[in-house]
Amino acid sequence: MLSVDLYRGEDALRADRTQVLRRSWQFVGHETMAPKPGDYLAEDVGGAPVVVVRNAAGALAGFHNVCRHRAGMLVADGTGHCGEALVCRYHGWRYSLDGRLKNAVDFGAVAGFDPREFGLFPIRVETWRGLVFVNLDLEATPLSDAMAPLAGEAPFPAFPLTERRSHLLACNWKAYVENYLEGYHLPMVHPEFDADVVVSDYEVRIEGDVVFQSAPPRNASVYAGTWAWLWPNLAINTYRHGYMIERIVAVSPEETRLDYFYFFDPERGAELREMFVASDRVTAQDKQVCEEVQRNLRAGVYRGGVLSPKHERGVAWFQTRIAQAHGEPAKAPTAVPA
Numbered sequence: 279m280l281s282v283d284l285y286r287g288e289d290a291l292r293a294d295r296t297q298v299l300r301r302s303w304q305f306v307g308h309e310t311m312a313p314k315p316g317d318y319l320a321e322d323v324g325g326a327p328v329v330v331v332r333n334a335a336g337a338l339a340g341f342h343n344v345c346r347h348r349a350g351m352l353v354a355d356g357t358g359h360c361g362e363a364l365v366c367r368y369h370g371w372r373y374s375l376d377g378r379l380k381n382a383v384d385f386g387a388v389a390g391f392d393p394r395e396f397g398l399f400p401i402r403v404e405t406w407r408g409l410v411f412v413n414l415d416l417e418a419t420p421l422s423d424a425m426a427p428l429a430g431e432a433p434f435p436a437f438p439l440t441e442r443r444s445h446l447l448a449c450n451w452k453a454y455v456e457n458y459l460e461g462y463h464l465p466m467v468h469p470e471f472d473a474d475v476v477v478s479d480y481e482v483r484i485e486g487d488v489v490f491q492s493a494p495p496r497n498a499s500v501y502a503g504t505w506a507w508l509w510p511n512l513a514i515n516t517y518r519h520g521y522m523i524e525r526i527v528a529v530s531p532e533e534t535r536l537d538y539f540y541f542f543d544p545e546r547g548a549e550l551r552e553m554f555v556a557s558d559r560v561t562a563q564d565k566q567v568c569e570e571v572q573r574n575l576r577a578g579v580y581r582g583g584v585l586s587p588k589h590e591r592g593v594a595w596f597q598t599r600i601a602q603a604h605g606e607p608a609k610a611p612t613a614v615p616a
C-alpha cells in the first residue's frame with residue numbers, strides 16, 4: 279500500500295509531478311484541434327505550461343510555454359492560432375515556430391547577448407492514431423513503446439471531437455486513478471452498470487504501461503465493454519458509437535480535474551445524449567466516493583489497508599509503480615494492515 283502521506287501536501291504533489299507526470303507521455307489533444315500551420319494547443323503538464331504548435335512544414339513541435347526573457351507565457355492555455363511566430367505576451371519577443379528567438383523586440387544593444395542562446399526550451403511531441411502526446415523528458419522512450427499493448431485494438435473510427443467536458447474533484451489524482459482501475463466498486467457505486475455490462479464477468483489485464491478492463495456489454499448498452507488506461511493518468515473509454523479520452527489532471531494536492539474529450543458518430547444524436555447521461559452519472563458517483571475517501575485520508579485515522587487479489591490487481595500495480603517513482607520500496611499488499 280502507498281503511504282497515506284502521498285495523497286496530501288505539496289511535497290507529494292511535487293514528487294508526483296517531477297517523478298511521474300513530467301516523465302511520462304501526456305495527452306494534450308487531437309491532431310484535428312491544430313490542423314493548420316500556426317495552430318497551437320497549450321496545456322499545463324505536470325505543473326508546467328507547454329505549447330504544441332504546427333509549423334510551416336505541417337509537423338507538430340512542442341516547447342515549454344515560457345519566454346526566455348522574464349518567464350512570460352507565449353500563449354494562453356487552450357487552442358488558438360499564432361500565425362508565423364510565437365510572440366511573448368509580456369514584452370513581445372518573437373520566436374519562430376521551430377523555437378528560435380527571431381527578434382528580442384526593442385531590447386537595445388547589449389554586449390555578448392546572442393539571441394541564438396535564447397531559443398525556447400523544447401519538449402517531445404509524438405502522435406498515436408491522431409492523439410497528440412508530449413513528454414517533458416527529452417530522454418523518454420518513444421510513445422509507440424507505451425502504446426504497443428494497444429496495437430491490437432480496433433482502430434478508432436474517424437469521428438469528430440464532439441464535446442469536451444471537465445469535472446473538478448476534491449481528491450488527490452491517485453485516489454481517482456485507483457478508483458478507475460478496479461471494478462470492485464461497481465455493484466455499490468454504479469448499480470445501473472449491471473444493466474449495461476455483465477459485471478460478474480469483469481476482467482482486469484495488465485500489459486506494459488496499459489491496464490485493460492473489460493466486461494461483456496449487454497444488447498442495448500451504450501458501452502463497447504472495454505476500458506484502457508495508460509500509465510500514469512489517461513483513460514481511453516470506448517462506447518458503442520464513439521470513444522472518450524479522459525485526462526486526469528493533478529490540479530493541487532487534493533484537487534483533480536477530469537478532462538473528457540468525446541469523439542462520437544455525428545449521425546447518432548440520440549445515442550450521444552444517452553451516452554452523456556450515463557457518463558455524467560458515473561462521474562458524479564465516482565466523485566462522491568473519491569471525495570469521501572480523500573476526507574478520510576486527511577482525517578489521519580486510516581494509515582493503510584488491504585487490496586483484493588481478485589479485483590484490485592490494477593490498483594496494486596499502480597501503487598507499486600508510484601512507490602518506485604517516489605523511491606520507496608514497493609510493499610506487496612498484505613491481508614494484515616501494516
Ligand code: FES
Pocket residue numbers: 345346347348349350366367368369370371
Ligand atoms: S518575458 Fe517575454 S518578452 Fe519579456
Ligand SMILES: [Fe+2]
Pocket residue numbers: 457458463467468560564
Ligand atoms: Fe467508478
